[in-house]
Amino acid sequence: MGMTDWETRYRQGDTPWEKGTAAPPLTELMARWEAESAWGGGPVLVPGCGFGHDVREIAGSGVEVVGLDLSAAAVEGAERFEKIGAESYRLADLFDRRWWPEEGYGGWWEHTCFCAIHPSDRPRYAEAAGALVRPGGWLCGVFFLTPNDPGEEGQGPPFESTREEIIGLLEPWFDLVEDWVPETGYPGRVGREWTAIFRRRV
Numbered sequence: 290m291g292m293t294d295w296e297t298r299y300r301q302g303d304t305p306w307e308k309g310t311a312a313p314p315l316t317e318l319m320a321r322w323e324a325e326s327a328w329g330g331g332p333v334l335v336p337g338c339g340f341g342h343d344v345r346e347i348a349g350s351g352v353e354v355v356g357l358d359l360s361a362a363a364v365e366g367a368e369r370f371e372k373i374g375a376e377s378y379r380l381a382d383l384f385d386r387r388w389w390p391e392e393g394y395g396g397w398w399e400h401t402c403f404c405a406i407h408p409s410d411r412p413r414y415a416e417a418a419g420a421l422v423r424p425g426g427w428l429c430g431v432f433f434l435t436p437n438d439p440g441e442e443g444q445g446p447p448f449e450s451t452r453e454e455i456i457g458l459l460e461p462w463f464d465l466v467e468d469w470v471p472e473t474g475y476p477g478r479v480g481r482e483w484t485a486i487f488r489r490r491v
Contacts, residue, residue, distance in 0.1 A: 293405070293446055295358075295359060295360040295363070296359075296360045296361060296362055298360075299360045299362035299363050299366070300362050304339075306339070306401055306405075306447075307339060307340060308342075308475050309342070310342055311342045311343045311345070311346035312342075312343055312346075312400045312401075312431055312474075312475070313471070313473035313474050313475065314400075314431035314471035314473060314474060314482060314484050315343050315346055315347070315398065315400065315431065316346065316473070317471055317472065317473050317484070318429060318431075318471075318484060318486075319346070319347070319350060322486075328347070328350075328352050328395055328396030328427060328429075329394075329395025329396050329423065329425065329426040329427050330352070330395045331352035331353040331354070331375075331394075331395050331396060332352070332353035332354060332355055332394050332395060332396075333347055333352055333353070333354045333355070333394060333395065333396035333397065333398055334354075334355050334357060334394045334396070334397050334398070334421060334422075335347070335354060335355070335356045335357065335397075335398045335400075336357045336358075336383045336397070336399070336402045336417075337357070337358060337383070337400075337401060337402030337405055338356030338357055338358050338363070338367060338378065339358060339363050339366075339367070339401075340363060340366045340367045340370070341356045341366075341367030341368075341370060341376070341378060343356075343398060343400055344356035344367065344376050344378070345370065345372075345373040345374075345376060347376075347398060348372075348373045348374035348375060348376035349373045349374055350374075351374060351375075352374075352375070352395075352396070353374075353375040353376075353377075354374075354375065354376045354377075355376075355377055355378070355379055355394070356376065356377070356378045356379070357378075357379050357381055357383060358378070358379075358380065359380070359381065359382045359383070360380075361380055364378045364379070364380045383402070383414070383417055384410070384413050384414075384417060386420075389417075389420065389421060390421075392423075393420075393421050393422060393423040393426070394421050394422055394423065394426060395422075395423055395426045395427070396422070396426055396427045396428070396429065397418055397421065397422050397426070397427070397428040397429070397430075398429055398430060399428065399429070399430025399431070399432065400430060400431050401433060401447070402414075403430070403432055403450065403455070404432065404433045404436055404445075404446065404447035404448055404449070404450065405446045405447055405448075406446070406448075407445070407446075407448065408448050408450075411450075411454075411458055412458060414458070415458040415459050415461070415462070418459065418462065418463070419459075419461065419462030419463070419489070422462075422463075422489040423489060424489050424490065424491040425488070425489060425491050426488070426489045427486065427487065427488055427489070428459065428463055428486075428487040428488075428489065429484075429485070429486050429487070430484070430485055431471060431474075431482050431483070431484045432450060432452075432455055432482060432483045432484075432485065433447055433449075433478065433481065433482050434449060434450055434451060434452070434481060434482060434483050435449050435481045436448070436449055436481070437449060452468070452483055452485075455483075455485065456485075459487055462489060462490060463487035463488060463489055463490065464487065464488050464490060465485060465486075465487055466486045466487065466488050467485075467486045468483060468484060468485040468486065469483075469484055470482070470483060470484070471483075471484045
């Protein structure tokens with residue numbers, strides 16, 4: 290998933306993306322949707338889960354959630370938090386098909402995984418989502434479209450993206466059902482993110 294050494298960054302505490310709470314747009318999304326319908330009954334996969342704040346937010350709605358990360362330090366950190374519901378964590382690379390469960394997932398929550406991988410890996414991300422989300426299931430996410438401040442080089446991660454690029458990548462498997470610019474966000478992100486709800490084609 291790119292050249293970034295995520296394990297070292299977690300071990301050194303070099304984690305500016307770690308905000309200590311679930312993504313505000315996730316809370317906003319869940320206030321708009323009934324959890325069971327939104328997540329296809331579960332389980333829900335959260336790739337690049339970090340310390341699992343979003344995992345626990347979703348688990349609190351009563352669905353099974355699996356947080357995935359390729360950093361052992363991130364998974365260890367997530368497992369130190371008190372369990373909210375039926376959440377669990379897995380140490381693995383999203384792109385490694387050896388761990389992919391045949392039964393797939395009813396839902397997928399995206400937050401900071403897509404923007405953290407190199408743009409050249411984005412087709413692999415879309416293929417993984419298409420393979421892992423069951424037909425009729427949901428891919429919901431908040432995408433950080435413009436993560437770089439004016440004057441920054443933008444070499445990433447995080448890497449910027451566009452609404453059109455994301456729709457185009459997912460289009461072979463998913464239909465866009467609804468999208469909006471979230472009204473809430475971490476400081477500095479409001480107006481720079483995009484929430485989208487995709488449904489896996491049957």
